[in-house]
Every structure is written in structure tokens, then in C-alpha cells.
Amino acid sequence: MTAKDAARAIGRRAAGHPWFHGLSRAGLAARGVLYLLIGWLALLIATGHGGAEADRQGALRTVADRPGGWAVLCLLAAGFAGLALWQFAEALYGRPLPNGRRKRMRLPAAFRGLTYAVGCTGTVGFLFGQGHTSGDQQSRALSARAMAEPGGRWAVLAVGAGFVVWGVVTLVNAARRAFRDELDTDAMGTVAHWIVQPLGTIGNVARGLIGGAVGAFLAYAAISFAPDRAEGLDGVLREFAATPAGGWGLAVIALGLVIFGLYSFCEVRYRKVEAVEPRDDRPAGA
Template sequence: MAANVAGNDAKQAGRQAAHEGKRQGHKVASSKWFHRFSRAGLVARGVIYLLVGWLALQIAFGDNGEQADKTGAMQTIAEKPGGTVMLWLVVIGFFGLAAWRFSEAAFGQPVADGDKATKRLASFGRGIFYTAGFIGMLSFVLGQGGKSSNEQSQSWSAKAMGEPGGRWLVLLVGLGFVAWGVGNIVGAVRRKFLKKLKTNEMSPTVEKVVKVLGIVGRASRGLVFGSVGAFLVNAAVQFDPKKAKGLDGTLREFAQTPAGPWLLVAVAIGVLIFGAYSFCEARWRKVEAAGSAH
């Protein structure tokens, strides 16, 4: 009897601790400093995509200098005056992006039906994506990284395929990227992203501009990452990790189509536009935790 009572008390204490932890977590996610932290992350994302788009344009016009991916973007920043400080700001920003997405996974998105399991799962997946970006950038700044996205993709695929069932994992990850890419394109065309923005704070002209940037930019990002996923699927199907490509390799493949470098130019401009749209999100995105006062 005493053991049962003690067990029930322990469970009750555990539930209370969990409830208090969630309450405190929601309080943090609802704070103004956390909102600013999240918006700083969106600024950092915009900087990276602007640089990736610029590097992709250079590749299209025959300059094969830096890789058109996060590593190339970080290298470009590092070469500028004050580059070290800028690098750390970008790294911190991506940590903010990851923290924001995980807060959405824990408490829901600040949109209609934002508490649904599917939306929370989507936020969790994006949290993982941005965490990977943060870790890669941190490794670069600390001098322990610097691999291109192609090397990273092929290395990960090779390791995964070397394990039992790893081929299927690569296939699932590839399909996940394809689905994410298609979802971005469909969402852009249907203008779903506007529900996540504070359009009531925009003038009619600004709203039109943001709408165009969102449609073109988000569709372009969807096309690029959907293509990254297609290469992973192909690598899994052919059981050849060398078939996998990262962001840089995928962008370069656009230049190998019958349209020549002009398709890469178009995609690169789309990536640049997404970078510009990210700054709009930094200003008007709803980043409050679900249930917070807006």
C-alpha cells in the first residue's frame, strides 16, 4: 500500500514538474526577446540565400569560384572586412531559427489549426533542418568544417547505405525533401504563406510586393530542394551514394539542361528573391507561440 502511494505521489510530482516546465517554456517562447531572436534568424537566413543566389549567378556566367551553398556563402562572408563578427551573427541567427521552430513544435504555430499534430511535426522537421545548418556553420567558424554540400550529402549517403536498411533511410529522406519542395511550390502558388504574415500591418502596395516576392521566392526554393531530394532518391534507387548531390551540385545541374546556363540564371534569381522575402518575414512573420497575446 505504501509503495503504491509513493508511486502515485511520484507520478503526480512528475506531472506537475512537466506542467511547470511547459509553462516556463511557453513563457520564454512568448517573450519579446525570443521573438527578436527568431526574427534575427530570419535575417540570417536571408543573408545566406542572397549569397547563395549570387554565387549561383556567378557559376552561370562561368565563374566556378565558391560553392553555391552555405559553405560558399560562409566563405564569402569570411573574406570580407569584419567577416568573423558577421559569421558569428549568422551562426547565432540560425540557432534562433532552430529554437523558434522547436518552440512551434512544442506549443503550436500562431495560425489557424496551428496546434495540429501535422503542423507541429512540420515545425519539428524544420527545427532539425536548421539545427543541422547551425552545426555546420558553427563547425566552419571554429575551423572544424568547410565541406561542400555535395561532399556532405555523398558522405552521409555512403554512411547510411553502409548500415542495414540505410538505403531505405536515404530514400525516405529524399522523398521527404521532394515532398517539402512540392509543398513549398503549391503553398507559394496558393499563397498560403500570407496566413503566416501580419498583412494587417502592411500598406496595400507593400503587401503586393511581399506577395510577389513570396510566390517567386518560395516556389524557387521548393524547386531547388525538391531537386536535391530527387538526387537522393536516385542515389538510393541506384544504390550509389555518388549520385547524391547537395545544394551546389543541384544548382549546377540546372546549367546542364537543354536550356543551358539560363535556367540556372532563372533559378539563381529565384533564390535571390527568396533571400529578399526572408527579410520581409523578419519584419512581418508571426513568431509568437500559439496561445500568446498577439
């Protein structure tokens, strides 16, 4: 056995350990807490009672301002680390889905792993007094820095297009209720089916709309060469309030984010978190 094979075997055993599965589910709970907080902050903005940004930074600041907030932030950081490790494991060893070892299934897991790793790093930085700027400011600063580099404008456009595609795919999967493939539906009773499926559909629709809107603003910023048009989550949510639907439109999206937070807690119980290597008829990675 080569060193590479030995390392892969060790990693595979670690990914299959019950403690690793528990860490993955803790990460889903952390994600649920974050979405509940962001949705709540957005609802406050929709009703004219919000001052904090409705994004990850605003949610972390809300937690930090409460008694025991530092401990909760530590738990959230650990949860996001668990999410990142879990998604990287799925990228390496396959997802617990049909044809889960193929690249088209594993590459999105790698992207999600990077996203959660960034979230974990940002939470740790917040714990140590760094990264307190809003998501909108960060988005504009990063876009401006990227566009100042050769080819950076196209990189920003590519990222924006990626978010748009992700948003559309999320919306389609929500309509098809494809998220059920990721759940252990055999363990769900009749009542659980009636609760989880509507939560997953509505929550993923809201998530897809937000992700697609973030991507559209990034793409527009790149096309118009205007980094100040790049919006983070808070800016995108406030744009919904600027539509003809007004605060009601933002309130609907905010409720959708709260519902996705609740769905995340359902996933803590029913999500398949085992990284597997399904036996396909086609070669691995095809």
C-alpha cells in the first residue's frame, strides 16, 4: 500500500466515525442558528425596527451582544468547521446519493466546503475582534480589489454567474423536492414528512432567490465595471424592500430564511451525513 492509499484509508475511516457524523450534524445546527438570526434581522428591517445588518456579520454581532455570546460563537465556529470537513469528505469519498462518487456530485461539495471554511474563518476572526465590517462593505472591497487586477473583472463575473447558476439550480431542486434524496426518508414518520417537505421547499426557494440575486449584483458590477454595485446579503435583502412589494416582499423572503433555518434543524435528524463511495457502473470520477 502506497502512502497515498494509506492516507486515503485513514481519512476514509475518520469520515466514517460516529464522532465525525456528530460533528457534521452539529454543523447543520449551527447553519440553522445562523439562518434563523439572519431571517429575524431581515424581518426587523421589513417592519422598520431593524438597525443591524441582515447578514452573517449582523447575526454574529447579535449573538456577541448577548450573555454567553462568546461561548455561543465558539460553538458556531466549531459547527462551521464541521460543515467544511464534512463537505470536503464528500468531495473526496463521494456523497450518499446515487452516482455520488462522480465529479458532478463531488465538485459542488468541494465548493460548499470552501464556503463553510470561509464562514468558519470569519467567525473565528470575529471572535478575536477582526472582520467586523459588513458583508456589503466586504463584497464591494473584494470586488474593487479583484477588478484592479488583470482579468479580475472576468473573475468577478464568473463568481457572479456561478451564484446565479447555483440559485437557479436550488430553485429547480426546490420545485422538484430533490432535497429529499439527501434525507433518510425511511426514518421519517408521516408527521415528519408533512413537516419537513414544506419547510425544505419554501426554505430552499428563499435561499435560491437570495443566492441568485447576490450573483446578479456581482455580475452587474463586473459588466458595468462598478464595484460599488456589488451587494452582500444585507444589501440584497434591502433591495427586495425597494421593489414594488416593499416591506412585504422583504418580509416574505425573511420568513423563507427563517423557514430554511428550521429545515436545517430537521436535517440534523434526517440528513445523510455518511461519506460513501457508491459502486457505479462507470469509472470513479466519471
